[in-house]
Structure formats: C-alpha cells, structure tokens
Amino acid sequence: MDLLILLMLCCLAYFLIQIIRFIKADADLTLLWAERFGHSPESKFRGSVVWVTGASSGIGEALCYQLAKLGAQLVLSSRREDELLRVKKKCIETSNLTDKDILVLPLDLTNISAHKAATDKVVEYFGRIDILVNNSGRSQRSLCVDTDLDVFRGLMELNYFGTISLTKHVLPHMIKKKKGKIVTISSVTGFIGVPLSTGYAASKHAVQGFFNSLRIELGCYPGITVSNICPGPVQSKIVENAFTETNQPFGTTADQTYKMPAERCARLILVTAANDLNESWISGQPYLIICYFWQYAPTWAWWITGKIGQKRIENFKNGLIGLGRMSVGVNGHMSFGIRQVHREQKMVRSGPPEKPTGGPDRMQILPIFQKRLPNRRLRTKTVLLFLASSLSLQRAGRCCVNE
Numbered sequence: 001m002d003l004l005i006l007l008m009l010c011c012l013a014y015f016l017i018q019i020i021r022f023i024k025a026d027a028d029l030t031l032l033w034a035e036r037f038g039h040s041p042e043s044k045f046r047g048s049v050v051w052v053t054g055a056s057s058g059i060g061e062a063l064c065y066q067l068a069k070l071g072a073q074l075v076l077s078s079r080r081e082d083e084l085l086r087v088k089k090k091c092i093e094t095s096n097l098t099d100k101d102i103l104v105l106p107l108d109l110t111n112i113s114a115h116k117a118a119t120d121k122v123v124e125y126f127g128r129i130d131i132l133v134n135n136s137g138r139s140q141r142s143l144c145v146d147t148d149l150d151v152f153r154g155l156m157e158l159n160y161f162g163t164i165s166l167t168k169h170v171l172p173h174m175i176k177k178k179k180g181k182i183v184t185i186s187s188v189t190g191f192i193g194v195p196l197s198t199g200y201a202a203s204k205h206a207v208q209g210f211f212n213s214l215r216i217e218l219g220c221y222p223g224i225t226v227s228n229i230c231p232g233p234v235q236s237k238i239v240e241n242a243f244t245e246t247n248q249p250f251g252t253t254a255d256q257t258y259k260m261p262a263e264r265c266a267r268l269i270l271v272t273a274a275n276d277l278n279e280s281w282i283s284g285q286p287y288l289i290i291c292y293f294w295q296y297a298p299t300w301a302w303w304i305t306g307k308i309g310q311k312r313i314e315n316f317k318n319g320l321i322g323l324g325r326m327s328v329g330v331n332g333h334m335s336f337g338i339r340q341v342h343r344e345q346k347m348v349r350s351g352p353p354e355k356p357t358g359g360p361d362r363m364q365i366l367p368i369f370q371k372r373l374p375n376r377r378l379r380t381k382t383v384l385l386f387l388a389s390s391l392s393l394q395r396a397g398r399c400c401v402n403e
C-alpha cells in the first residue's frame with residue numbers, strides 16, 4: 001500500500017514538474033529536452049559551410065553572429081548588399097573568422113533564374129554546402145477580401161517558390177556527398193490558421209508540406225536531414241516589411257517587447273539543427289499552448305483561435321495593430337490583452353469599424369471556457385486529455401532527438 005502511495009506521489013510530482021516546465025517553456029518540450037540533454041551547437045558546427053538566406057536582418061542576422069562564434073564558414077544572402085557587408089563586418093569582429101571565411105552573395109530569392117549561378121558560386125568558393133538555412137521571407141497584414149491577388153502571388157514567389165528553388169539547386173550537392181542539413185524557417189502559421197495573414201499562412205503551409213514530404217523522399221540518405229522551424233512572434237523587421245493590401249510594406253514598427261529576442265530564437269534554431277529535429281515550435285505562452293492545442297485538440301484550437309482572431313480583426317479595422325498577448329489579471333484569470341499601436345497610414349478596411357477596443361479590451365479565456373463547458377466533469381476531462389498528450393515529451397512520430 002505504501003509503495004502504491006509512493007508511486008502515486010511520484011506520478012503527481014512528475015505531472016507538476018511538467019506543468020511548471022510547460023508554463024515556463026519558450027519552445028516545444030522536445031526541443032527544450034534536446035537543448036538540455038542533446039547535442040550542443042558548439043559540438044556540431046565548427047568548420048561547417050552554412051548558407052543563410054535573409055542574413056541582413058532579424059533572425060537570419062542573429063543566426064549569422066552565433067554561427068560565426070561557433071566557427072562555421074558563412075555565405076550571407078539577401079537583396080541588400082550593404083546590409084550583408086555590415087553583418088559580415090560584425091561577424092568578423094565578434095569571432096575568430098577572417099574575411100575569406102565569409103562570402104557575401106547578394107540574391108533576390110524571387111529571381112529564380114539566378115539560383116543556379118549563386119549555388120555554383122558557393123560550391124566553387126567553399127567546395128561544399130553543409131547546411132542551407134532557408135530564412136528569407138515576408139509576412140502579411142491585410143484582410144483577404146481587400147488584398148490584391150498579386151500579394152498572394154508575391155508571398156508564394158518568395159516564401160515558397162524561392163525557397164524550394166534554392167533547395168532544389170543545393171540538394172544535388174548534398175546528395176553527392178550523402179550529407180547535409182536543410183533548415184527552413186517556417187512559422188507557427190505553417191500549421192495554424194491566422195487572420196490577416198491568409199497568404200502568408202498559405203505560403204508557410206506549402207513550405208511545411210514540401211519539406212515534410214522531401215524528408216520522406218530523402219529517407220535513403222540518412223545523412224541529409226530536413227528541419228522545419230516554426231517560430232511564434234520574434235523581434236525583427238517582419239511586421240514592418242509585411243505585405244499589405246497591395247505590394248506596399250506595412251511600414252509601422254510595432255512594440256516588440258513582448259516578442260522573443262531574435263538571439264534566443266537563433267539559439268533554439270541551432271539546437272534544432274544540431275539534434276536533427278524534424279520540426280520545432282519556438283514560442284513562449286500563450287502561443288505555445290495554442291500549438292499544442294492545434295496538434296492534439298484541433299476542435300478546441302479552432303474555437304480559441306476563432307475568438308482571438310475576431311479581436312485581432314476588430315483592432316485592425318480600427319487602425320490598430322492587434323497583437324494577442326497573454327497576461328494574468330488581478331483575479332488570476334489568464335487573458336489575452338491586445339497591445340495597441342496606431343498605424344501611421346490608416347487604410348480603408350472592408351466592413352464598418354468595430355467598437356473601439358482601447359482600454360478594457362481583454363478577452364478572458366477562463367470565464368468563456370466555464371460558460372461554454374458548464375459541465376465540470378467535461379471541463380476536467382478536456383484539460384486532462386490535453387495535458388496527457390502535451391506532456392508527453394516526444395511528439396509521437398514527428399520528432400526525435402538523434403543520439
């Protein structure tokens with residue numbers, strides 16, 4: 001009997017630890033496990049040739065600085081050569097790399113006809129490509145109904161066709177060597193629906209589908225791995241550069257304090273690559289829990305994202321950038337605050353403006369949860385079901401830490 005009680009206490013302690021880990025997590029639990037017990041990036045990337053697209057800003061820039069410190073040789077690509085040279089200079093200043101270890105290779109990813117020459121140049125310069133980081137990309141902030149078809153095309157051209165075209169040129173070199181890593185920066189919108197980002201989400205869903213299928217095709221080359229990275233909000237120029245209803249960039253810098261620093265995101269990307277994880281979710285709460293819901297309890301996920309999404313659309317129509325943000329109210333209820341940033345150029349949105357949402361615009365999740373599920377047993381069952389699945393350290397069949 002004592003043994004049984006001890007066993008139950010151990011199980012309870014295990015669940016409590018996992019719940020605390022989950023609340024504090026800034027990435028999925030598989031990735032955090034790999035960060036603690038798996039291969040470290042320090043042991044993996046010295047001397048590797050890494051081609052980073054979108055190296056001039058944000059996540060790509062942060063990745064370059066960390067890779068340089070780890071001793072990787074770099075190819076920096078994006079459209080703005082002056083920015084790439086700035087990044088190269090800083091890489092050299094902060095690492096042991098020298099001028100010849102970093103190749104600046106300006107490239108517009110949408111100019112697909114230039115991809116072969118660019119790939120040949122890298123192979124000629126370094127003799128190989130060990131890791132391709134597909135990072136270049138643009139987001140979107142506009143309602144589908146108001147958005148030109150050209151915007152959807154532009155998003156697919158860059159985020160999808162540009163990415164897969166470059167991969168197709170690099171892949172034969174990896175296959176020849178039977179070795180390589182293809183790391184693609186997708187997004188949580190690669191598997192979750194997000195309003196105001198229909199075209200962006202579609203392009204990232206396409207990217208996920210492509211690379212998940214490619215991974216299976218490459219099964220006969222175990223030395224070549226494919227990792228999809230799905231970040232949530234990260235500090236960068238992504239919102240500023242996002243497409244709007246037309247091809248114009250959004251142009252407004254939102255408050256970024258609630259987002260994950262690009263440096264932390266870059267570190268977790270390198271852990272993913274070092275451990276050859278198939279997919280990783282990089283985000284704090286509440287986005288992380290939504291990812292888990294989306295994976296394990298989609299019906300709940302649709303309901304939650306529907307609620308949050310309406311708030312986001314409402315704010316957007318009122319000329320605000322609505323960014324869902326979790327906070328804990330005085331009553332302890334988890335709620336989503338909406339961070340408000342006035343857009344510089346207020347645009348005509350379809351439909352009448354909604355009630356202004358400044359001030360008390362919090363959507364309290366717990367009361368809604370209680371109202372919708374008045375039956376306490378059903379509520380408990382739902383929570384237990386979610387916890388049981390999300391607390392399993394491995395996302396069955398999708399991720400594994402390679403030993």
Ligand SMILES: NC(=O)c1ccc[n+]([C@@H]2O[C@H](COP(=O)([O-])OP(=O)(O)OC[C@H]3O[C@@H](n4cnc5c(N)ncnc54)[C@H](OP(=O)(O)O)[C@@H]3O)[C@@H](O)[C@H]2O)c1
Pocket residue numbers: 053054055056057058059060077078079080081083107108109110134135136137138139158185186187188230231232233234235236237238239241
């Ligand atoms: N930040 C986030 O919250 C977040 C969340 C999820 C996923 N992501 C993904 O992370 C990746 C990096 O974004 P970021 O957040 O670092 O944004 P960012 O600061 O705007 O950086 C985007 C990078 O892409 C490059 N780029 C844009 N258009 C290009 C083109 N036509 N050809 C080649 N390069 C191009 C830009 O360089 P040039 O302007 O010099 O060309 C820049 O270096 C993107 O794929 C994005 O979708 C970001």
